[in-house]
Amino acid sequence: MTDEAQEYIDDMAAKRGYVLSYHKVMAKHDFPVLKAANGIVSAAYLDQRIIDRKTKELIFICCLTVLRAPRAQIQAHIRVALAEGASAQEVLEAIEITLPEAGIVAFQDGFEAWREIVGADGLEPTVSVVEGSAL
Template structure:
């Protein structure tokens, strides 16, 4: 079996860059296939349902239409349509942070920070539906990481670990950023976590 046949069989589809690499650099395609399989197909720390909730929220945040296959994978993993819709709703609500923080910063007399944070949290509670809070916090970290938005990342990092989240699961989820958004953005997101860890007294992404 050729590498292009293996890629197509494993994923159930072939993308244009798969075909290009198969034609001009099959060794690179083979190396990429191994990387992709480890990144997103191999079950590691995140259970399949949680993994696909994070993927769906991330791909909505990144406006990545090609990622529709993760909705199918989520359904195959046992996600209900309500859970899939809630993952998208969480991604949408993550964008509300910008408006609430803006109001708290510029109009504090009318929209104080604690009131706006409560409003943001209320939106999250409604949006997450059947998704458990810890998983919702993980998805929200990744959505804000997609924009390398430090303040809300710190907010959700603290909540995620307070709810019993693990550094291993967060590391796995952050690595997903590599595919739709690239290594440079992943570097920035991990740096935000590393900086926040000692300040928030939460686990760090790596040893100092």
């Protein structure tokens, strides 16, 4: 690994607030392709343009939920959205937008990613239910 690749991955982490496992591996094994791919991401997502970073994160969370991205990837964006000033409720509403177009299964994946990050709990039924039922 070159010093340039290490500096690049460190800069990615600082600008994004996270790096994904594929970023780390690509920095070591195919640095030119990582730089090319990150250039597109920077232009569309990281560079300050008209839409603020918090809003971009909410959009990203919605898109990743629809695409059923890995939970860790959704959670990375939830953390950044919260750090950028989004409330837990705003993040939940972004995930709820996925319901009409992507359906309940995609929504549930995004919801679970959100629940784990914000520590949301729920109400337990006061009536008897069969253990393991889908309530």
